[in-house]
Amino acid sequence: MINVLSVVKEMEQERERQNIFPSHISYIALQNEVIKRLQKEINQLVKEDKLSFCNTLNTIAVEVVENKSPS
Numbered sequence: 001m002i003n004v005l006s007v008v009k010e011m012e013q014e015r016e017r018q019n020i021f022p023s024h025i026s027y028i029a030l031q032n033e034v035i036k037r038l039q040k041e042i043n044q045l046v047k048e049d050k051l052s053f054c055n056t057l058n059t060i061a062v063e064v065v066e067n068k069s070p071s
Contacts (some may be wrong), residue, residue: 011025
C-alpha cells in the first residue's frame with residue numbers, strides 16, 4: 001500500500017542526492033509519483049487475480065475477486 005509520507009521522504013532524498021535545493025517537492029510531482037505507484041499496485045493485484053475491471057454505462061469499475069468462487 002502506498003505510504004504518502006514515505007513517498008515524499010524518498011523524493012526529497014533523491015533531490016538531495018542530486019544536489020537540488022530546496023529539496024521540497026511540488027504537489028503535482030507528488031501526485032504524478034503516487035499515480036505511477038498506484039498503477040503498479042493495481043497491475044500487480046490484477047495479475048494476482050485479486051482485482052478485476054468491468055465496464056459500466058459511464059466508466060470503468062474495479063472489484064475485488066480474490067474470494068469469489070468461479071462462475
